[in-house]
Amino acid sequence: MLFNSFEFLYFFPLMVLGFYLLNHRYRWLWLLLGSYYFYASAEPVLLVLLVASTLVDYFCGLQMAQTATQKIKKWFLAASILINVGLLVVFKYLLFFTHSFLGVLDFFGIAIATTDVSQTYHINQILLPVGISFYTFQTMSYSIEVYRGNIPAEKHLGKFALYVAFFPQLVAGPIERASRLLPQLKKKITIDTQQIEKGLIMMAWGFFLKLVVADRLGIYVDQAFSDPTSPHGIALFLGSLFFSFQIYYDFSAYTAIAIGAAKVLGFDLMHNFNRPFFSTSSMEFWKRWHISLMYWMRDYLYRPLVVNLKLTRLQAVLMVFFVIGLWHGANWTFVLWSMLNAVLLIVEVASLNMRTTLFKKYKIPKKVINGAGAVIILGYLMVSLIFFRSASIGQALVYIEHMFNLKSLHINILGNYLELFLCFVFIGLVQTVHYYKGNNKIYELVLNKTSAIKSLAYIGYIVLIILFGVHRQNTFIYFQF
Known part of the structure; x- marks a missing residue:
């Protein structure tokens, strides 16, 4: 269901x-x-x-x-x-x-x-x-x-x-x-109206993420990935960028609905995301993304490999990310996606002292370092996720090759500038909300507000879902795993 x-x-x-x-x-x-x-x-x-x-x-x-x-x-x-x-x-x-x-x-x-x-x-x-x-x-x-x-x-x-x-x-x-x-x-469990309200708000946010944002991005992504040999490189680049946000919003939407539904029933589930797209390093990203799986891998695979089997940290990281790739799906594309991220993590850890020395030597401000780190992480993730999204490694390589063909400036592959504009607007909106409230305190946007503000918020939400929802009952991406 x-x-x-x-x-x-x-x-x-x-x-x-x-x-x-x-x-x-x-x-x-x-x-x-x-x-x-x-x-x-x-x-x-x-x-x-x-x-x-x-x-x-x-x-x-x-x-x-x-x-x-x-x-x-x-x-x-x-x-x-x-x-x-x-x-x-x-x-x-x-x-x-x-x-x-x-x-x-x-x-x-x-x-x-x-x-x-x-x-x-x-x-x-x-x-x-x-x-x-x-x-x-x-x-x-x-x-x-x-x-x-x-x-x-x-x-x-x-x-x-x-x-x-x-x-x-x-x-x-x-x-x-x-x-x-x-x-x-x-x-x-006794009836706690405030917990129920929190849960319903979390569920509503999840449905918004899925119906209005993720599924809308998915329309552009499907079109881009359907033709990896397209001469419109910027459109392919944009398709890859949109997929990075689509998979995040789609999965965090399911998590928000799950946490909200459990909260309505009086139960607290652990949070699975902590603003991962604001990460400034690979290590930080994997502490914020799919938290329950990464903790599982840490406690039941990484530590036994290091402590019991005496593997080096490098060997254990490679083994863990290999398993993470396979866990996501029975295709070498998932394994390659995961191993590419393992390589980045290893390089990042290995170069930490060198980078710290260089940053101090040239007195590079912390904000500049963090900003550059966030852009690099998002860019690397965007490229690696092409393998995640593609049906084969060969198709992914073709997509990447044509993505850097910048001869064409055409991006409106849907033939609808309004839809393209809405994609950017909703990404900006969601990222702003996540920046201030994180993934787990969305209910603070509405909770404890006056009845008038709550009513306006609920009416506005219904209007948004009706006007901008993509009502195709698309399955959640992580259902296949």
Whole structure:
């Protein structure tokens, strides 16, 4: 079920009404059933995988809690990780790995038709479960934390299942930790009108980001990337720039709606963005972008690689970003996008002392350094995201080659200057709001204002959505991951 669908318009109010009308003891069941319906509405059979992942980690968690033998604990942790990773491999990466392996064989002169393999083993008929990358990582983090002794194993199967399947963040995060979400699922929640108002404002902001801004930018981006050999280099450049903002607004829109929906129900989800496009360095950017995933990688991959496997920081960073690339999708374009960002991060860290010395020597003002850093980060991100957006590495290289063809000044590839103007206006508006309020305090724009100002704000919002919304029920970009 899409947040920006008509189905969600009646589903969510019904969930909220039922939640607050029910006795506290039964609310978890209401949310669990609603979450399963939310997930199964698109493809009911895929609910089996969600339930299977839940049962595996629930059972492994109990077994680790009940044994004092470290070796047995490791076996159950290994079982949890292998089964969850196995689900990802089979349902997300099997066709990709098969084609990659056959490509290697072909390089060495051993040719096997990929169509024959796909048809023989029915690989091409395997469905990609929505949100599988998110909920498998969430359940694995629970198993790891139980193994480390940081949290107790959850004995209530229903509440653990709700932790895995909680509908606001089920499909595209944030990737929650059991230590944060499970205690909230057990506490008694009373009606807090201010929290509900905050949540509704966050949801409204998310819908604005998606319907008015991200989907509008997507129209120009789709047109630009549909013809990477276009002679209009500036238009391609603009398409790449717009995609950088589109993917940010699209993903942060989902996060805002998820956080807002949870807040209406009395729960607090972690924030996934912290004004990333105001970052002045690569390291700062990755601390502000997709925060829940980056914290997951830090705690469950980077540190074990450095501490347990004794890898160098350089090796660990390369491994982490390789996994981040694969996590985003079964295509080498995602891996190359991620590794390009890893290279920038490594170069930035390695050159830190040299750059600091040069800046002091030539007395370059801090504002100039930060401003230049912000431009470089955005520019580098914009170019690297061409690989993220393109269907193949070859197509991305062609796009980049033609993007620097500056012979043509034509940018209006949509044939509509108003739409192009609106793209710039809404980017400026959103960036201004994020600069002053960040990604997590949007409600301060309206909350605690007079009734007259609130009324004007709500009417203005409705008018904006009606007049400027792109009402095509476009799926969220991160749904594919």
